[in-house]
Amino acid sequence: MTSPRDLVLLGSTGSIGTQAIDIVRRNPDRFRVVALGAGGGNVALLAAQALELGVEAVGVAKASAAQDLQLAFYAEASKRGYATGDFKIPKIVAGPDAMTELAQWPCDVVLNGVVGSLGLAPTLAALRAGRTLALANKESLVAGGPLVKAAIQRPGQIVPVDSEHSALAQCLRSGSAAEVRRLIVTASGGPFRGRSRDELTQVTPEQALNHPTWNMGPVVTINSATMVNKALEVIEAHELFDIAYADIEVMVHPQSVIHSMVEFVDGSTIAQASPPDMRLPIALGLGWPDRVPGAAAAVDWTAAHTWEFFPLDDTAFPAVALAKAAGETGRCRPAVFNAANEEFVEAFVAGRLPFLGIVDALQRVLESTPDFDEPGTVDDVLAAESWARTHAQEIIARSVEGA
Numbered sequence: 563m564t565s566p567r568d569l570v571l572l573g574s575t576g577s578i579g580t581q582a583i584d585i586v587r588r589n590p591d592r593f594r595v596v597a598l599g600a601g602g603g604n605v606a607l608l609a610a611q612a613l614e615l616g617v618e619a620v621g622v623a624k625a626s627a628a629q630d631l632q633l634a635f636y637a638e639a640s641k642r643g644y645a646t647g648d649f650k651i652p653k654i655v656a657g658p659d660a661m662t663e664l665a666q667w668p669c670d671v672v673l674n675g676v677v678g679s680l681g682l683a684p685t686l687a688a689l690r691a692g693r694t695l696a697l698a699n700k701e702s703l704v705a706g707g708p709l710v711k712a713a714i715q716r717p718g719q720i721v722p723v724d725s726e727h728s729a730l731a732q733c734l735r736s737g738s739a740a741e742v743r744r745l746i747v748t749a750s751g752g753p754f755r756g757r758s759r760d761e762l763t764q765v766t767p768e769q770a771l772n773h774p775t776w777n778m779g780p781v782v783t784i785n786s787a788t789m790v791n792k793a794l795e796v797i798e799a800h801e802l803f804d805i806a807y808a809d810i811e812v813m814v815h816p817q818s819v820i821h822s823m824v825e826f827v828d829g830s831t832i833a834q835a836s837p838p839d840m841r842l843p844i845a846l847g848l849g850w851p852d853r854v855p856g857a858a859a860a861v862d863w864t865a866a867h868t869w870e871f872f873p874l875d876d877t878a879f880p881a882v883a884l885a886k887a888a889g890e891t892g893r894c895r896p897a898v899f900n901a902a903n904e905e906f907v908e909a910f911v912a913g914r915l916p917f918l919g920i921v922d923a924l925q926r927v928l929e930s931t932p933d934f935d936e937p938g939t940v941d942d943v944l945a946a947e948s949w950a951r952t953h954a955q956e957i958i959a960r961s962v963e964g965a
């Protein structure tokens with residue numbers, strides 16, 4: 563038996579992070595968590611995780627949360643009935659560079675499960691430190707694709723955790739790169755699948771936050787309803803697998819059992835199927851190239867199933883086409899797309915923008931984006947994002963005034 567893999571889990575209090583910990587709990591012979599990081603919004607959970615897993619270090623991005631985290635350790639220890647001296651508070655790192663520091667912590671695999679393009683710096687830090695990167699944070703690849711690719715030190719250093727990209731990576735094991743004709747990325751279609759553009763005008767945040775298949779964080783859930791999540795995934799697939807945008811299709815597959823497919827030059831299509839459960843791709847991300855037995859339930863082959871596939875309605879859901887165009891142009895447009903979207907999602911949830919306004923406003927931002935250069939540094943990405951956020955806020959303000 564080989565020794566367990568040492569893991570650093572960034573975003574440990576989120577949907578991806580908590581599911582990763584579930585996998586670790588069930589596989590103590592395979593995985594050991596050495597450090598945890600999160601934003602600082604849920605220090606009680608972070609402290610509970612850290613004490614349970616006995617980590618060496620724990621970090622929060624919000625500097626002001628460090629003291630609350632310290633107190634949360636004592637509260638959690640008392641809840642567990644520990645006497646002083648029975649437990650050790652791990653090293654606490656706090657502040658905007660905390661995730662970057664943890665990404666370089668000695669370990670085998672860094673899981674980046676933080677949300678948003680602030681995941682870019684830890685992604686780069688983990689790669690440059692030579693760690694295997696289990697990447698759930700798609701925004702790092704979207705915002706800083708060229709930087710991420712330049713930081714890769716060896717083939718296979720990034721293992722995708724997104725279910726679609728994990729599926730693609732699994733399907734790609736079936737043939738050589740030269741034999742790939744196209745990638746087919748599947749989409750559940752979100753809560754508004756099948757609706758026309760007109761039928762989307764009155765959608766409320768409550769409705770959009772109610773995803774039919776996946777249990778995810780709020781930004782990701784809204785992105786799923788607008789199909790921006792799929793748009794980001796198309797850019798992610800392009801960056802991860804070096805496939806031209808013209809050769810990446812999106813198919814709506816409501817059952818979410820086929821997580822994506824690869825069509826090869828001989829006409830064969832290889833699909834990866836499993837009931838929707840993120841623990842499968844997370845476990846594979848942590849254990850790659852090995853599969854973790856019992857990570858999730860398999861398809862029940864004794865029952866009848868119907869799997870449907872529909873082309874994407876680009877009129878009702880134009881986000882994918884917009885993202886492809888942004889990706890093809892490059893020069894920080896994917897970063898602009900992602901950052902402006904974050905602003906618009908926040909405005910939608912706050913009732914300041916209608917549902918259709920999110921992607922309509924994104925289109926307006928992209929139409930007026932100046933010609934940035936390809937990003938050479940994180941600061942280049944931040945500058946493009948800052949432009950996008952300012953411009954997005956102007957559009958939101960005008961929309962509120964005009965409403």
Ligand SMILES: NC(=O)c1ccc[n+]([C@@H]2O[C@H](COP(=O)([O-])OP(=O)(O)OC[C@H]3O[C@@H](n4cnc5c(N)ncnc54)[C@H](OP(=O)(O)O)[C@@H]3O)[C@@H](O)[C@H]2O)c1
Pocket residue numbers: 572573574575576577578579599600601602603604605623624661674675676677678680698699700701723724725776777778779780781782840
């Ligand atoms: N959930 C899914 O099923 C799924 C599937 C595929 C891909 N993904 C991708 O995985 C990533 C995480 O998604 P999620 O659904 O797990 O999100 P989530 O539930 O919202 O969790 C986000 C995590 O990021 C942390 N965080 C927030 N701000 C931070 C900051 N400034 N620095 C460091 N950490 C910060 C949060 O910590 P606090 O608790 O302290 O705020 C939390 O641990 C996203 O990129 C998403 O697109 C998710």
